[in-house]
Amino acid sequence: MESCPDLVAAEDVLLFVNAAITATGQREFRSGAAEQRLSLDFLHEYVRINYRPLYAASLALDINDHNAALIVRRLLETAGEATADARRTEGRLIAARLARLPAPRVYRLFRALRAAGVNNRRTRAIIRDWVTARPDPALDAVKYRAGLKSAARHAHLPLRGPGEDGGELGDFLFAPRRRTRFATPLLDAWRRAHYEQGALYELPFTVAEGFAAAHGIRRRAFLERIAPRMTRLERLRVQESARAHGAGVDRELSGMPLTRLASYVLGLTLDDRVARRAELTGALRAAARRTAGARAGTWGRVAAVLDDSYSTTGSRQKRRRPLATALACHFLLEALAESYLPLWTSGRRDALLAHPYGPTPLGMRVLDALEHAPERLVIVSDGWDNAPPGLAGEVLRVWRTRLDPRGATSVVHLNPVYDAEDFTVRRLSPVVPTAGVRDAEDLPALVQLARFAEGRTGLAELRAHLDERVRQFLAEAEAETVRRTEGAAG
Amino acid sequence: MSRLDLSGLRARPAQVWGAVRLVPLVRDEPITDLRLHRELYEDGPLTVRGERGTAYTAYVPHGFVANWTGDGSPAAAYGSQLGEERDPVVCAPLHLPRKLVQRRRGKDDGKGRAAGGPSGGLRFLPLHLALDGYLALHFGGPSIVWEEWTRRAVRDGLSPRAERAYRGEAVPGLDDALRVFEIHPGQCGVLVYVADALAAAFVVPHPDDYRALHPSLLQDLYGELMYQYALYGGPVPEFTVRIAAEYVTSLAELRSAAERREREWEGQHAALMAGELLDESYEVRQVYRMGRFRLSRFLPPFALHRTQHIGETITDGKGRVAYLKTFRLTEKQVRRGHVLHRLAAHDWHVGRTAEAMGISGPELVRRVTHLGFEGLLKQHTEAPAMRPG
Numbered sequence: 001m002e003s004c005p006d007l008v009a010a011e012d013v014l015l016f017v018n019a020a021i022t023a024t025g026q027r028e029f030r031s032g033a034a035e036q037r038l039s040l041d042f043l044h045e046y047v048r049i050n051y052r053p054l055y056a057a058s059l060a061l062d063i064n065d066h067n068a069a070l071i072v073r074r075l076l077e078t079a080g081e082a083t084a085d086a087r088r089t090e091g092r093l094i095a096a097r098l099a100r101l102p103a104p105r106v107y108r109l110f111r112a113l114r115a116a117g118v119n120n121r122r123t124r125a126i127i128r129d130w131v132t133a134r135p136d137p138a139l140d141a142v143k144y145r146a147g148l149k150s151a152a153r154h155a156h157l158p159l160r161g162p163g164e165d166g167g168e169l170g171d172f173l174f175a176p177r178r179r180t181r182f183a184t185p186l187l188d189a190w191r192r193a194h195y196e197q198g199a200l201y202e203l204p205f206t207v208a209e210g211f212a213a214a215h216g217i218r219r220r221a222f223l224e225r226i227a228p229r230m231t232r233l234e235r236l237r238v239q240e241s242a243r244a245h246g247a248g249v250d251r252e253l254s255g256m257p258l259t260r261l262a263s264y265v266l267g268l269t270l271d272d273r274v275a276r277r278a279e280l281t282g283a284l285r286a287a288a289r290r291t292a293g294a295r296a297g298t299w300g301r302v303a304a305v306l307d308d309s310y311s312t313t314g315s316r317q318k319r320r321r322p323l324a325t326a327l328a329c330h331f332l333l334e335a336l337a338e339s340y341l342p343l344w345t346s347g348r349r350d351a352l353l354a355h356p357y358g359p360t361p362l363g364m365r366v367l368d369a370l371e372h373a374p375e376r377l378v379i380v381s382d383g384w385d386n387a388p389p390g391l392a393g394e395v396l397r398v399w400r401t402r403l404d405p406r407g408a409t410s411v412v413h414l415n416p417v418y419d420a421e422d423f424t425v426r427r428l429s430p431v432v433p434t435a436g437v438r439d440a441e442d443l444p445a446l447v448q449l450a451r452f453a454e455g456r457t458g459l460a461e462l463r464a465h466l467d468e469r470v471r472q473f474l475a476e477a478e479a480e481t482v483r484r485t486e487g488a489a490g
Numbered sequence: 491m492s493r494l495d496l497s498g499l500r501a502r503p504a505q506v507w508g509a510v511r512l513v514p515l516v517r518d519e520p521i522t523d524l525r526l527h528r529e530l531y532e533d534g535p536l537t538v539r540g541e542r543g544t545a546y547t548a549y550v551p552h553g554f555v556a557n558w559t560g561d562g563s564p565a566a567a568y569g570s571q572l573g574e575e576r577d578p579v580v581c582a583p584l585h586l587p588r589k590l591v592q593r594r595r596g597k598d599d600g601k602g603r604a605a606g607g608p609s610g611g612l613r614f615l616p617l618h619l620a621l622d623g624y625l626a627l628h629f630g631g632p633s634i635v636w637e638e639w640t641r642r643a644v645r646d647g648l649s650p651r652a653e654r655a656y657r658g659e660a661v662p663g664l665d666d667a668l669r670v671f672e673i674h675p676g677q678c679g680v681l682v683y684v685a686d687a688l689a690a691a692f693v694v695p696h697p698d699d700y701r702a703l704h705p706s707l708l709q710d711l712y713g714e715l716m717y718q719y720a721l722y723g724g725p726v727p728e729f730t731v732r733i734a735a736e737y738v739t740s741l742a743e744l745r746s747a748a749e750r751r752e753r754e755w756e757g758q759h760a761a762l763m764a765g766e767l768l769d770e771s772y773e774v775r776q777v778y779r780m781g782r783f784r785l786s787r788f789l790p791p792f793a794l795h796r797t798q799h800i801g802e803t804i805t806d807g808k809g810r811v812a813y814l815k816t817f818r819l820t821e822k823q824v825r826r827g828h829v830l831h832r833l834a835a836h837d838w839h840v841g842r843t844a845e846a847m848g849i850s851g852p853e854l855v856r857r858v859t860h861l862g863f864e865g866l867l868k869q870h871t872e873a874p875a876m877r878p879g
Contacts, residue, residue, distance in 0.1 A: 388503035390730030
């Protein structure tokens with residue numbers, strides 16, 4: 001038997017991990033952005049002070065980018081509280097995590113560090129290492145000009161690549177008028193784009209967009225010519241606006257991440273989804289199979305209760321995010337399972353036409369699912385069971401205590417919404433483990449993590465699990481660095 | 491005197507947000523030959539000149555238009571005819587709200603179609619009928635010139651008669667409660683509870699109408715009590731389902747237990763929570779007749795120390811409610827109605843009314859003054875009561 005403080009600690013850490021997976025500090029369906037942020041800030045503070053090693057270790061988990069950046073920032077702000085040994089581990093974790101974060105978010109983090117006045121030697125080293133590891137400094141200078149500039153200023157970066165002539169990048173950022181032309185083609189294209197329309201099509205899409213507006217270029221012509229310079233996600237994002245303008249931007253839905261693809265599908269009108277049914281379903285299935293990988297078809301009989309009630313509308317910032325997660329989980333579970341039974345709360349059969357509608361009769365759907373005696377039952381819902389309230393919890397409790405005490409069916413509840421008032425995701429019942437979920441891709445890992453949430457496993461096991469994850473994470477990151485340096489050398 | 495007949499509407503589980511509890515009412519078979527839609531008036535307060543130099547001024551945020559067919563065939567709500575228009579129709583200035591209910595004149599009026607078809611619906615202002623009925627209660631004032639009443643009371647009646655109410659937007663938490671509410675399929679109505687006191691009932695004929703009119707609850711009027719309850723009343727608890735695990739041995743039993751809980755809630759809600767609205771008998775006055783439907787307003791008996799509601803309703807031939815909107819009176823408003831009723835029943839004779847109420851004459855005078863009708867009484871009527879002997 002674990003001692004009481006250990007159980008509390010395990011619970012606290014899980015609470016924090018669940019929050020760090022789901023919360024983004026943005027507005028949710030039931031709470032505003034300020035509430036979310038206040039709640040999340042408190043949680044970060046609490047866990048950092050009480051469980052600093054675990055706080056740092058959570059960087060190795062599938063937490064979302066917003067929280068990863070927050071953790072890095074808080075660790076660097078309070079570096080003095082850690083021992084030298086702990087600082088070394090933290091440093092490696094931070095470097096590994098930064099390498100995986102999208103560049104805009106890292107630049108935003110550096111700017112936040114600057115605003116907070118954090119400028120110790122360690123922070124400067126971290127910034128320097130990250131910037132030198134960037135594959136194309138010229139691209140960063142053009143695309144994230146303000147970000148790189150502020151990072152360079154803050155960390156006193158030399159901004160001089162090995163094979164580069166004296167300080168072109170520095171001049172580009174801090175004194176662009178000093179030179180009449182730049183030797184690097186991308187930098188020169190940026191200079192020319194100020195007066196030459198043709199030059200802006202050599203720039204990245206987001207930068208070119210600003211120049212196009214300044215030159216008064218029609219949207220349609222612009223989109224068609226800039227299309228080859230767009231990234232994959234940009235192409236997906238402008239798909240519908242391009243269609244409205246009659247510009248042809250080819251879409252390649254294959255190779256897109258599963259949840260991102262589900263979000264895209266939910267943004268289409270129902271008529272479009274019907275018309276493109278084969279294409280969309282094919283892309284979703286392919287993404288799900290790719291995510292499932294070797295695990296495809298190994299989960300046995302699976303039933304899923306998926307929430308498509310009105311509350312899955314999300315908010316203005318997170319449009320239909322809970323529904324997109326549910327839809328992505330639907331396709332992933334289909335790929336993982338041998339036989340699969342999806343049950344949407346609205347009673348809909350056609351997953352592709354999912355839209356937020358009606359109340360959340362989770363209890364009845366759980367009953368329907370249990371009737372098929374599945375090996376695994378996965379519930380994806382925000383946990384606001386309201387028709388009638390609390391029925392799902394009661395059904396699961398009675399099922400667990402009376403009808404299936406040996407646990408022949410393993411039940412797990414995945415919740416995509418952070419509840420600001422409870423400091424964690426909303427639970428359905430104490431007998432069912434609940435885990436936060438943001439991207440359906442993490443589902444297998446989350447199901448693994450969720451077993452800790454049942455309250456039976458203690459801190460020691462959880463710590464072992466975290467240590468294992470940290471070890472894997474750092475090993476992967478180091479392998480990646482080695483690969484990159486070799487690639488650069490070869 | 492009659493009761494409200496909400497048959498055909500079933501209560502579904504309530505949704506709670508803060509101090510507000512919303513109980514959805516679902517209709518198994520929607521009424522298709524009567525439809526409502528909303529018009530927005532953007533002119534602010536409206537004033538209409540009447541005869542003999544009188545004027546009627548009202549703040550009217552929105553109006554309802556009822557369309558119906560005489561032969562029972564489906565009627566279309568106006569908004570749906572405009573295709574994709576999802577917002578309420580913004581209207582030209584409203585004329586003649588002096589008649590609170592008016593027939594819209596369409597172009598093909600008089601072609602012999604005996605119905606309020608798409609061109610000529612019936613326009614009325616939500617809650618106006620009900621409030622007008624309450625405000626105009628014995629509006630004429632004393633019918634006999636007893637010496638206690640002032641000259642003005644006899645000449646002008648109760649004019650000006652005023653009551654205060656709060657807009658839904660001012661009621662704290664109501665906006666969020668309505669926003670996060672998940673509308674049930676087939677839902678045709680809602681009961682709004684604030685701190686578990688029934689604040690308003692709202693019923694429409696068709697689920698599509700409800701979906702369109704759900705936000706209009708925010709522009710309705712609510713009594714001061716509801717405002718205070720929402721401000722000071724804490725969060726109300728959810729009635730979560732409890733199932734006794736000991737008696738469950740199979741999944742089928744679990745399912746039947748769950749279904750039983752659902753039915754129990756329906757019965758308990760009608761008896762415990764909505765009882766004050768449904769068990770009361772009302773004085774109903776028909777205002778307009780349209781096909782098989784009747785638009786009427788109703789007043790409660792104004793019995794003291796009981797929560798009571800005024801409202802307006804459209805009922806079908808069998809008296810079942812197709813449309814309903816109610817307003818909860820505050821205690822003081824009930825007392826005003828009560829005293830006016832009693833005075834009118836005894837021809838405004840102070841002595842006889844007081845006797846019937848079991849109090850003394852000066853006490854009745856004090857009560858009338860206290861209820862905000864001091865302008866009706868002559869100053870010296872109170873004097874004898876002040877001087878002993």
